[in-house]
Amino acid sequence: MRRSKLLYVPFWASYVFLYLPIAVLVVMSFNAGESAYTFEGFSLKWYGELAGDERVRDGLVNTLMVAAGSTVIATVLGTLLAVGLARHTRSKLLDSVALMPAVLPDVVLGIGLLVFYGMVQSTLGLYSVVLAHALFAMAFVAAVVRTRLAGSDTSLEEASRDLGAGPVTTFMKITLPQLAPGIVAGALLAFTLSLDEFVIAFFTIGNDDPTLPIVIYSMVRFGVTPEINALAAILLLVSFTAVIAGQRLTKIGEREPRAQD
């Protein structure tokens, strides 16, 4: 008994460690004063400041465009790749190559693409980030869709083929609907990863049109101000809501089959 109580010390320490910085961050975003260190009373002025900040607004728009573009490419290519790898080959090598973008350190992918774009004399911009983000997001989509494929049953597809449906009809009417939850989950993951991605974007974006993480990077390097805290608090709220909503959705999805047994 005493032993298991002792285990609760590092357990609670982990949560304090994870949430104390976030709490301080949020509290300081409501600071009336100029400093992010001493609280001088409640105010929303830094949120107002943030709303008027064009860099942040443009960064947000750029980030959303990059995330949308790369998610579309990654979802289409990643889904096809997952089906191909699961159903049409047994090659372990192809499996590992498809996973590589998710495993390689981001700094290596970033400089690799920087050298590549440089050597093919391509200019850098938002589109080069879209192509770069699509690469690693594709690996995640393929991985998520594959776990769905592993649980799915091939007999429906075989029945469809035996009943005379062509391969395209079978894919569209049988395979794709079965995979849909996996594809949606993969696309959401791709979108979220792209929204937050900094290192690869840092190397492949060139000088104009920064994405939001790059804007935050330059703001943080410039100094500590409550405006960054306000931005942080909003981003925290958005991602916390998204994660909790996602959690609820998967719970509802899980509950249905369980009610039957």
Next chain:
Amino acid sequence: MKSEVKARPVNRSRGRRLGAFVFLSPGLAYLVVFMLVPLALLLSTTVFRRGRFGGVVYEFTAENFERLVDPLYLGVLVDSLKIATLTTLIALLIGYPTAYVIARLPRKWKTIALVAIVLPFWTNFLIRVYAWIMLLSGPGLVNSALKVFGLGPLEVLYTEGAIVTGLLYSYLPLMVLPLYAAIDRLDPQLREASSNLGASAFTTFRKVTLPLTMPGVLTGSLFVFVPSFGNFVIPEMLGGSKSIMVGNLIRDQFLKARDWPFGATLALALIVVLVVLLVAQSWVARRA
């Protein structure tokens, strides 16, 4: 499967090959163009001379590898290894008991505890680092807390300790999750049997729990070590200009010094270390 191939042998096998092409070629082509070709180009520059303003002059040379073993750069590599290892060990020491407690919680609390571990991981990475600049800097919370006890102020920001703290904060969830998965699968009867047979709590942990959760320990350690080792944002923001890691060195070769070949050689060293670790991990996992 076999009877169906017999029924329509020609048709199906041609369809299979066409299917393989349709499904596999777009993704693989993308991987070749945007990953394998860039990596090949990058790594091929390691044997060439640098161009004056970036780029490469195609004359063979070994100077990049000679520079790599220069004590100055070797020191940075060793420092990075040290920092990433320390981070991984601390993450393991905090993460293991945390995952252990979570695995023993009632179902409802288990889900909440797990979501709470992952939640900070889904917030912007730079924001999480920024939070620590705020806490560790001169007038920040850490020094204010020390002042209450009549201590400090300490120079905590811009030290290796600050880097380790930032890395730990960013990647601790990646340690807890695989550990939780491994501990949760463990049959509690095994530990009961061990203690019924007279083993002390520590012996039970050392001889039963730890060996059976070793795959989780290895996966979690790798998940923390890999992003820590190549990191350049956290060392730059929390470590200041004094301490740099191999990630910073690579970044600077490409964006400041414009020495692509040497930057690529450093990246190669990074990849080699990670591949060695991956191979070691799968070797240990297979023996366990």
